[in-house]
Amino acid sequence: xxxxxxxxxxxxxxxxxxxxxxxxxxxxxxxxxxxxxxxxxxxxxxxxxxxxxxxxxxxxxxxxxxxxxxxxxxxxxxxxxxxxxxxxxxxxxxxxxxxxxxxxxxxxxxxxxxxxxxxxxxxxxxxxxxxxxxxxxxxxxxxxxxxxxxxxxxxxxxxxxxxxxxxxxxxxxxxxxxxxxxxxxxxxxxxxxxxxxxxxxxxxxxxxxxxxxxxxxxxxxxxxxxxxxxxxxxxxxxxxxxxxxxxxxxxxxxxxxxxxxxxxxxxxxxxxxxxxxxxxxxxxxxxxxxxxxxxxxxxxxxxxxxxxxxxxxxxxxxxxxxxxxxxxxxxx
Numbered sequence: 001x002x003x004x005x006x007x008x009x010x011x012x013x014x015x016x017x018x019x020x021x022x023x024x025x026x027x028x029x030x031x032x033x034x035x036x037x038x039x040x041x042x043x044x045x046x047x048x049x050x051x052x053x054x055x056x057x058x059x060x061x062x063x064x065x066x067x068x069x070x071x072x073x074x075x076x077x078x079x080x081x082x083x084x085x086x087x088x089x090x091x092x093x094x095x096x097x098x099x100x101x102x103x104x105x106x107x108x109x110x111x112x113x114x115x116x117x118x119x120x121x122x123x124x125x126x127x128x129x130x131x132x133x134x135x136x137x138x139x140x141x142x143x144x145x146x147x148x149x150x151x152x153x154x155x156x157x158x159x160x161x162x163x164x165x166x167x168x169x170x171x172x173x174x175x176x177x178x179x180x181x182x183x184x185x186x187x188x189x190x191x192x193x194x195x196x197x198x199x200x201x202x203x204x205x206x207x208x209x210x211x212x213x214x215x216x217x218x219x220x221x222x223x224x225x226x227x228x229x230x231x232x233x234x235x236x237x238x239x240x241x242x243x244x245x246x247x248x249x250x251x252x253x254x255x256x257x258x259x260x261x262x263x264x265x266x267x268x269x270x271x272x273x274x275x276x277x278x279x280x281x282x283x284x285x286x287x288x289x290x291x292x293x294x295x296x297x298x299x300x301x302x303x304x305x306x307x308x309x310x311x312x313x314x315x316x317x318x319x320x321x322x323x324x325x326x327x328x329x330x331x332x
Contacts, residue, residue: 014103015129018110019093022117022124026090029125037125039090045145047089050080056136061179066105067112068200069138074116075202076223077142079275082209083221085152086144088120093127096137120206147213152279156218157237161280161306164289166205166298168251169226173271174263175199186260191253198251202275208298209277215288219279225270227324229278230312240309245269246317249301266324269314280306 016032023029028038039047054073056062074091081088093113097106117123122142146152175195177184183192204221212219218237220229226248234241245265250258257263281289286302293300313321 015106018103018106019124019127022110022113023126025117026123026125029090029123032124032126035126037090037092039125039143042145044148046148046151048081048084048086048144048146048151049141050077050084050143051139051141052076052080053137053139055138058135062136064200066108067115070109070112071116071201073138073140074113074120074122075204076275077140078116078120078122078206079202079204079221079223079277081142081144082204082206082277083152083219084144084146085150085209085213085219086146087210088122088206089143089145090123090125091143092125092141094129094139094141095127096130096132096134098136099131099133101136120204150213152213152216152219153236154218154220154233155236157233157239157241157280157306158217158282159239159306159308160283161217162283162286162302163230163241163243163278163280163304163306164300164302165222165226165249165276165278166208166300167203167274167276168249168254168299169222169274169276170254170263170268170271171195171198171251172202172273172275173199173225173268174254174257176271176273177262184257184260184262187253187257187262191256194251195253195257199273202273204275205277205298208292208296208300211292211296212277212279212289215285215292216279216281219277222274222276222278224272226274226278227269227312227314233278233280234306234310234312237306240307241304241312242307243304243312243314244317245314245322247301247303249299249303266322270324 020032023032060069175198178192178196218233222229315321
């Protein structure tokens with residue numbers, strides 16, 4: 001990993017030493033001894049590239065456990081690859097570290113990356129480290145392979161498509177409240193711990209995503225909230241969407257928080273950090289998708305359909321639509 005000169009070079013040598021083992025599985029990283037890595041093209045494949053940045057105090061708490069910060073950074077990028085139907089290949093890591101960061105912190109951070117590299121089959125290819133007087137800033141650029149011309153886009157939704165989501169929705173928004181306040185009044189500690197884990201450690205759907213290729217028309221990962229991200233799909237696809245609120249899958253913890261009136265359904269569909277997949281597929285593929293969910297063990301729920309028009313309508317059981325004050329997570 002290269003570095004900037006405002007830190008002693010021996011300190012950067014130490015930092016590079018922490019990350020070097022993460023690059024050893026891919027010989028084209030040259031063990032981080034060079035300024036660049038090589039990616040040899042695969043016949044019949046396209047290289048898909050995506051990047052996400054996390055800033056302390058905005059996307060994570062500065063005192064979160066370093067291994068969990070690392071794994072969240074990795075997983076939000078893996079989730080982007082999943083939305084594209086791409087098989088993970090490698091990643092570049094660029095980090096700006098406050099001067100007080102210790103070597104034990106960095107070793108724990110690297111251990112978190114190592115854990116997820118092993119789980120998801122991805123390797124470090126290179127990067128850059130610098131010091132900052134501002135908050136910690138972590139950026140990861142992930143790369144993966146799709147069959148040539150088959151990357152799944154946001155823009156492919158077609159009128160009549162079913163709309164699906166994986167997993168459960170709104171858990172991370174509740175987990176953020178637990179992380180910030182320590183608890184949600186009236187909610188059991190079991191539910192609170194589950195919701196906190198969903199916020200701290202997303203579960204990207206990479207294995208399922210590669211199986212979905214060829215069965216779906218459009219996809220996005222839910223980072224800014226279901227309402228906002230579905231909004232991106234309908235806008236780029238020039239269609240509308242109707243969602244049945246009663247069909248949106250909720251965990252036991254989220255359902256309990258809803259019963260306690262700690263949050264509204266509007267909060268759950270506009271809260272960020274779910275990192276579930278939202279995708280559209282022709283109704284003729286319902287049996288195939290149901291079977292796929294059973295074989296992969298991923299929960300797949302049909303929540304609505306793509307229609308002629310613009311925008312997204314969220315309807316309750318009486319057919320009344322709800323309005324959202326804030327459709328999704330705002331970064332600025």
